[in-house]
Amino acid sequence: MHRLSKWWYYFIVVILACSCRGFGEEPTNRVYENRLTPIRNAKPLLADHPEFIEPVRERARFEAPILVSDQGADLDVRAWRFSYNARGIIEIPNKLRASETALIMVHPWGIDDGQGWKTPEPNGVCDFCTTTKNHLAARHTREVVSPFLKSLRGKVGFVMYSLPGPGDPIRKKAYRSFDHNPSRDVRSQGMKELKEKLTSLSYRGEPLSTTLLLTNDRPIVAEYFRQFPGLDAGPKYNGEKFWEMPIPVTTDVETDPEDVVIFDAEGYPTLRDFLKKNKIRHILLAGYATDMCYCKTTAGYQNLSKDFNVFLVGDASLATFPSNDTPRHATNAALSFAALDQLITQISWIRYTGSKTTTR
Numbered sequence: 001m002h003r004l005s006k007w008w009y010y011f012i013v014v015i016l017a018c019s020c021r022g023f024g025e026e027p028t029n030r031v032y033e034n035r036l037t038p039i040r041n042a043k044p045l046l047a048d049h050p051e052f053i054e055p056v057r058e059r060a061r062f063e064a065p066i067l068v069s070d071q072g073a074d075l076d077v078r079a080w081r082f083s084y085n086a087r088g089i090i091e092i093p094n095k096l097r098a099s100e101t102a103l104i105m106v107h108p109w110g111i112d113d114g115q116g117w118k119t120p121e122p123n124g125v126c127d128f129c130t131t132t133k134n135h136l137a138a139r140h141t142r143e144v145v146s147p148f149l150k151s152l153r154g155k156v157g158f159v160m161y162s163l164p165g166p167g168d169p170i171r172k173k174a175y176r177s178f179d180h181n182p183s184r185d186v187r188s189q190g191m192k193e194l195k196e197k198l199t200s201l202s203y204r205g206e207p208l209s210t211t212l213l214l215t216n217d218r219p220i221v222a223e224y225f226r227q228f229p230g231l232d233a234g235p236k237y238n239g240e241k242f243w244e245m246p247i248p249v250t251t252d253v254e255t256d257p258e259d260v261v262i263f264d265a266e267g268y269p270t271l272r273d274f275l276k277k278n279k280i281r282h283i284l285l286a287g288y289a290t291d292m293c294y295c296k297t298t299a300g301y302q303n304l305s306k307d308f309n310v311f312l313v314g315d316a317s318l319a320t321f322p323s324n325d326t327p328r329h330a331t332n333a334a335l336s337f338a339a340l341d342q343l344i345t346q347i348s349w350i351r352y353t354g355s356k357t358t359t360r
Helices: 002-020 131-152 169-174 184-198 220-227 268-277 328-338
Strands: 061-063 075-077 079-083 088-092 101-106 158-163 260-263 282-288 309-318 343-345 350-352
Touching: 101 131, 131 282, 131 309, 131 350, 169 184, 309 328
Parallel strands: 061 088, 101 158, 101 282, 158 260, 282 309, 309 343
Antiparallel strands: 075 350, 079 088, 079 343
């Protein structure tokens, strides 16, 4: 009887210990062995899609111990960062619980994809700022990002998309959001209203000015660029009400009714609270553009990394690429710079090892 009581005592201690810390969470305090082991003959990083991103090449490469290590982990995510002090790239294995991970795609704008929202003519700009560049980014979405999302849907806690603007009545019908999951009929009606709204605009702006009035009162070069800037997405070239349109999720992504849309205007705290309420601790971040919205908007890594373990999926993103016909080098540079204080991964480094399907 004494042995049985003692057994129950230890059992209760274990249960209390588990209840004080959620399954999958790490201890509050942990000594991390920052041991760097040189990697010999390391292959270039982000080399699976060289048409879209220039591979990362650095001579000095190191392996570090596992950083994030969840109990019951079923999602392996190898990642890397760069340290000037370590004088090289550091590769770090991580083991996550997929159910506590959200896969977020930043700003998959449905521009020039047949839904009705399109680049204004003759000289308007949107997204990657020319129709040719937009079509290239769309192909990247179809060929690289969409299959990646599909591979983890039903395994991670959420697949999510962030879009500019508030949760307007039309898009709240068309997409699942934090507080509403429309029925099939409501969703169908929402998509119909969305198309009607998007096709109601003329998408016409002014042509380029053929003459500029330059004065000697200001530096001529500065005045030239003031009157003819490199990027003007305002009403002059885009027309009135262009940015008032409800921006849709691109059709280049194969979506699912259970995917969740994040409306930027609702703010980061609302997103953070939704994720925490649903026990999300890790973020796999994809989307556009690596040097702009991907880092600085509501679901950008500058916000998310304050409260979650964030992994930038480098080959599931593209940077803007002015003055070039390819995003390869711009994306490489943007991610390489981000790697100073963010972890970078790639699609082939993310491996699901479990067998369960997650529904929320």
